[in-house]
Amino acid sequence: MAAGTTVHPPSRRPSSRRAVLDRDTARRLAATEYARVAALLRSLAPEDWARPTDCAGWDVRAMAGHVLGMTEMAATLRAAVAQNVAASRAGGGIDALTALQVRRSAGLSATELVERFAAVAPRAERGRHRMATLIGRLTVPEDQVVGGRTERWTFGFLFDVILTRDPWMHRVDISRAVGRELELTPEHDGVLVADVVAEWASRHGRPYRLRLTGPAGGEWSAEGAHADVLELDAVEFCRALSGRGTASPPLGQHVPF
Template identity: 60%
Template structure:
């Protein structure tokens, strides 16, 4: 990667209407999964160290509340920055800590209430705001890179609950709703970014409802679509050693 390319902020490649459709649908699917959890599910461990189902659910809720309100977004960001660690780690820890007293029923109800507001707020973000660079840098694959606010809002803020929906399903045994029209589009975007980060197109076959076939050449990679994305997010060995942020 050249210095010029490294300095260029990453932007969302998704059509705006598609990105916002994906956001609204993902919030709906997370809400449905949370509502279907049994009382004994909330204490189960997840694949994220230190988080049980309840902690993960409060993080997802905290992110939705952050997306729903500029005031809440600024408040959370300032509170996380006041801590001593890495910003994203402090932000997610803050979200969990602040909601430690919520019951599962309250988490479910609050997420159902705030999710449509989060989708609406993201949909209304003006283009000049989405074009701005995020403060600071993101460390991905051993390098620091910059993102636009549009990449954060249109892409990452949907990938995050999508990934945690798979985490929650694996932890509890719940069924994961997967469709080509929703999850397949998300996976396609991840694949294209992976190719960009790898620096070449390889032969990729992903199975399952969200899967498909991309590229040609060597090596040939074949995985379940969800497991492929989980590996790229650090929940396994990333193919070709290249991760994609979620």
Template identity: 50%
Template sequence: MTTSTTTTIPRRGSAPRTPAIGRDEAMALAAAEYERGAELLQGLEPGQWSAPTVNTGWDVRATAGHVLGMMEMMSSVPQMVGQTLAAQRAARRRKAPTSLDELTALQVRRNAGLGTGELVAKWRAVASKAVRGRRRLPALLRRRAMPELQLIGGQLEPWTFGYLADVILTRDPFMHRLDICAATGLPPHVTAEHDGRIVDDIVHEWADRHGRPYRLELAGPAGGTWGTGEGEPIRLDALDFCRVLSGRGTATGLLTTAVAF
């Protein structure tokens, strides 16, 4: 999950966001994304682990440590409870509006002592457990709103646990995989079947969030065309579209509508 320190403006009266992807498809995307992350890290040269990323203060090594920590959090109930409570305590001490920054910092610290080979091996070992933990989230809990609001585009909004488990926890490693590729100059592994499905879900959420007519043309294997009504067409690469909506690029017009990652 991408961290943010933007000034908050509480959003009132909005329903908790729910997943638009079915659970079976969501878990297939999760497993594939974890595997692509492992393949990317496995192929890094020693010097590439220290390359700085767009995430302030994080190099490639720290970024991977965060994603691994999030996978560990979903791998078991003790991990989930322990990380969540530790982050919430730290957020209360700092009087932060959300505990996300504290959670991600905790994950980076906990995995900082691993060698790069150990990190990749641990990633592969925990990936299936993380997918299983996400899949086993009870239906009653999936429909419930998370107790803590989430900061997106400068506003606090509610999410269901299902939206977190099925959507965000796949978008997060997807985006950080792109961050690592950008930092190291490596080309990302992109296919229509996997990345294109993630992008399609992001496009529809973006359209739902801004609620205005649009025409969108995204290039690349993950791209396509979308639209409702008339309007000046927006044309860019599919992965750049995701980066912009996540706050990683210059946004104008409808592209200023943030989407959760």
């Protein structure tokens, strides 16, 4: 965890956003996050699956279907191509893709969904590592929209970063929906949050002082910052950056999850 370190914003933004995490750390985070999602899904009571989440229109069942679909997409290049082709035929974009994933898993029982996720997660972790190694430096063809702004990502950023942040944030969503305490550790969640903080700082490029509380928290600042300390819970910081809830993202800067 990068608690107490100083973040130096770059002088200019790269043309395509790249992963900062080293490949071994990214792989470890992916494996741990998949295991925690599986444990959470296995712990749900029958009535939990119909509870609404912070994502409009999605109950826990729909959100789990999306997480399953995204994990299956990451398992092999063939699955990734097939899902994206089907989504393109349905109108294209991330909304079409996630709707496809939810729809395709709708006929599964809760038990079947959980076991299918647990079975595919190790293959997704290996597949992401393999694809990031092979094509990580290439740019994803589609534009990405973050906080209303269009940008480009490398495949390495997608496979090593975004595809771990996505299930992590949905684990937060599901835990909140069912009133379950979220499993957090400095060794896993703290590393993930520190990467988010570094990206947030590089995106806004302004002086800041930040103190995040909780097991995933820490302290960061930009060199020469004299602003008041911004202090909040680490998970709530990430939720705000993702656009969840009513709070504006700190310094107005969103970060993709």
